[in-house]
Amino acid sequence: MSAQTKPPYVLERLLARILPERLEETALGDLAEEFADRAAEKGLTRARLWYAWQAAKSVASLIAGQVFETWIMVKTAGTITARDIKRNPIYSFITVVGQAVGMACAIVIMLFIWHELSYDRFHKNADHIYRLTDAWTSPAGQTTRRPIIRGDVAAQLAEEFPEVRQVVRICPMNDFVIAYGDKKISVNRYHADPSILDVFTFPLVRGDPQTALADPTSAVLSEEFARRLFGTEDPMGRTITLYGLNAAAEARVTGIMTDLPQGSHLRIPVLCPLQSYELMRPSGQRTHYVAWTYLLLDERAKPQDLEKKLPAFITKRLGERYVSGRTFHLQPLTSIHLDTKMALNLDRGRDPSWMIFLSLAAFFILVISCLNSAGLTMARSARRTREVGLRKAVGARKGHVIRQFLGEAMLTSFISLGFALILARLLLLFLNKTIGAAIRYNLTASPWLIPALIALMLLVGLLSGLYPAFVISSRIPAVTLKGSVAGPGGAGSFFRRGFVVVQFALSIMFIIGMLAAQRQMDFVKNQDLGFDKSNVVDIPIFKDAKFAASPAVILRELGGHPAIEDIAVSSQTPGSYGGYPVPCLAEGSAAPIAANLNILTVGERFFEFFRIPLLAGRAFSRDFKSDSESAIIVNESAVKALGLQEPLGKTVSGKELESFLGFSGPARIIGVVKDFHNGTLHEKITPAVYAFQPDEAHSIYIRLRPGQTAPGLAFLEERWKRLPTHLPLNYYLEDELQRFQYADDIRTRRLFTISAAIALGLASLGLFGVSLLTVERRKKEIGIRKVLGASPWKIIGPLSKDSFNAVVLANVIAWPLGYWVIVRWLRTFAYRAPVRIWLFLVAGGLALVIAMATVFIESLRAASANPVDTIRYE
C-alpha cells in the first residue's frame, strides 16, 4: 500500500486519542480500509474529506458524551459531598478551616511577593530607566556600592551619548523643615531636575508638568502633604519656606502631585528644583555635590554597551583621581527595591530573604493544612468503605472512585477558597503591621493572580485528595463490603501517623525559631552595652547647623529643671553607628603597627553623660584648646589593636585620620575608655578613636529623673519655643531608638510567632479530627473495656499512645532542623544568646502538651461515656 492511500496522519492520531480503548484498534482499521476503498474509487481528495467528516462527527459526539457524563458526575459528587458535610459537620469544618487558613497564607504571600516584585513598574518608562551607581574598592579590598554620582556627570553624559535621552538628578533632603505660616513640618524633600516629571510617571493633579519645576523657587507637593500643610486651603501659588542646614529659601507652590502608589522606591512628599538645593549648600560645595542619577535610555539602546563606555568617559571628564578604584554600573529601575546591599538607597528596600522566609513559611503551613485534610479524608474513609465497596460491586472502576474522591476534594477546596479569600484580608492587615508594609488587598492587581488562585485551589484539592483517593479506590470490595474496615494497623494509618509527625515537626520548628528569636531579643535588650541609656531623651538637631553649633545656649536654656538630671550635646549617639574605618599607625611603641580604627566624634561630657568609665587619662574639655585640634580618646580594643603598653600621650598618625578630623598633624591620646557598643549587637566592638567636636552637635541628650518623664517633657515643650531654631521639637526616648535599630529582628521574631501559632493550631486541629475518629471507631471496644472494669486512665492511655509517639518522633525530626535555622539567623549577630537545650525541650514540650490536650478531650469523653449507649445496639 502506498503512502498515498493512508488516512491523514493527524486525523488518525486525533481519533486514536478520543476513541475508547476497546474500539481503537478495529475502528481505526475499519476507517483506514474504507478510506483506501474510497480513495481508489472516488479519488484521494474526496476520501480525505470523508475521513475528516468522520473524525469531526466522532469528536462532536465524544464531546457531547463527555459533557453529559461529567455533568452527571459533578451532580452526584455534589450530592454526595453535600450529604457528607451534613452528616459530619465537625470534620467538614476542620477540613475547610484548615484549608482556608493554609490558602489564606498562600494568598497573602502571593500578594506580598507580587507587591515587592512590581516595585517601580508603574512608570511608563520603567524598562528604560536606569540608575547610575558606582562601586568603590578600597585599598583594603572592601567594595562599597553607592548610587550617588557627582552632580556634574549627568549633563555631560547626556551630551556625549545620544542613547541617553534624558537624565534626572535627585538630591534628597531628608527630615528638613518646611514652614507655612506658623506651621512647621519635618519632611523628606527632594530636589531634582525638571525632567523628573517627564522621565518618571508622577502625574500632576494641579499645575503644568512642563513648567512646574522651571522656576528656581517653585515647589510641587504631593496631595497628602499639601493636605497636611495647608489643610483645606488651596495651596496653589502660596509661598512656603524651605529650610536647609544653614539657609532657608522661599518657594511658591506650582503643582500638586497625585499620591504615589505604594510600590515606588521614590516617595516624594515635596519636590523642588535643584537650584534651590544648590542655594542651600555652603558656597564651596555648590558644584561638587553628589546626586542620585537616573538615565532614560533610548528604547533600542543596550545598557551593557553603555556601561562599557562609562569608565573611559568619566576618566576623561572627571580625571584619573576620581575614577581610581571605581567602576560604574547601570542598575535597572525595577531592581532597586530589592537591592538592599546598596548603601545610601533612597528607600529601605526589601531584603529578598524576607520573601524566601515568608514563602517557605506559607508553603509549610499549606502543606500542614493539606496533610490535615488528607489525614481526615483517610480517617473518614473508613466509614465510607461500604459506599465505595458498593460502587465497585456494581461496576465502578478504580478510576471512577479516584475521580469521585478527587472531585469531592476539589469541591471542598473550592469552598475553602471562598473562606480563604475573606481570611486573607485579615491576615494581610496583620502582615502589613508586622513587617511594616502597605500591601493592598487587590486580587486583580496582576493578571496572574486569579489563575494562581485557581491553581492553588487545584493544588490543595489534589494534595489533600490524591493519596486518599488512591488508597481507598484500591480496597477490595469483597473485604470492605463485609464491614471489616482497614484496621488500626493498616497502610492508611501508617500514613496518617506520618502526617501527624510531619505537621508537628514543622510546628515545633517554628516554635524553636520563635523561642530563639525571643531569647535573642531579650538578650539584646538586657545586654550591658557599656553605657547607660536609661531615661535618656534624644533630640536630633543637626538639621539646623547654626543652632547645633551653639551648645552653650542650649545647655543654658534647657538645663536646671528639677526633672532633668543631666544634659549633654554631642555628635554621636552610642549604640547606633560603628564608625568610619581608617588605617592608623601608632608611634612610640617599639614597632609601629597599622590598624583600622573607627573614627567617631563626640561632644563635651559625652563619656560622663553616658556613664562610660575612663580607664586612664582624662575626658575632653573646652579648657584645653588643643583638645579639638589634636587630641583623641581611644577604647580598650584600639589600645590592643595598636599594640600599646602605655597609651597615654602616645601619638597616632594616618593621612585619612588626620584629614577626616581636620588635624594638622598626628593625634595624641589623652584618655582610654572602657569598651562599649558603638554599633548594634550585630557588629563586634571595634577599635575606636573618639575626637572632640564640641561645636558640631548631632543631638541634645537629656537624662530625665526616674518617674519625672511627663513633667520633664512638658518643660522641654515649653522651653523649646525660646530657642533660636526653626526646628520643631522632635525627640526619641532611647528605648524607642533601640526598638527602631532592631526593627528587622523584631519582625523576624513576630513572624516566627505567627507562623508557629498558625502551624500549631492547624496541626492540633488535624490531630483533633483524627483522634475524634479513632475514638469513634473504637467506641464499642471502650465500652466493653469499661464494662470489664477498666479505669478511665486505662482507657485514655492506649488511645493517646499513638499521638504521643508521633509527636515525640516529630521532635526528633524538628530539633536538628530548628537548630540549623536559628543558628543561621543568630549568625547575623556578633553577640548572641547561647542556644540552650531547654529551648528545644520547651518547644517539644509545648507541642506535646497541646497534642495531648487535644487527644485527651476526645478520649476523656469516650472514657466517660456510658457503655450502655455504646454497645447496646448489637
Place this chain on the structure above:
Amino acid sequence: MDFLSRAEEIVLLAVWRLGENAYCVPIRKVVAEVTGKEWSFGALYVPLGRLEKKGLLRSTLSGPTNKRGGRSKRYYKLTPAGARALREVRSLQEALWTGVPDVLLDETA
C-alpha cells in the same frame, strides 16, 4: 428475551447474510444497500457492541492487514442465540402481518 431494536435487527441480519466475511466495512456496505442510507461507523459500533453484550454475536480478532494500516479486523458471528433471535423476529413479523389486506397497503402507500 428483549426485543431487538431496529438498528440491532438490521445489523444482526447483515452479519448473518455476510457469513464468514462479517466485519465492519462489509457490514456497513450491506446495511447501506438495504436501507439506502449511509451509516457512520459510530452508528454500527454501538449496536454491534450491544448485541455482543446480549450474547447474540461473538467476535474474534483477525490478523492485521496492510490495507488497514497494520490493524486487525474484528469478525462477528451469530451465536445460536443470535440465530434464534433472528428467527423470532421474523416469525413475530409474519404473525403481525398475517391477515392484513393488500388494499390497505395500497392506500397507505
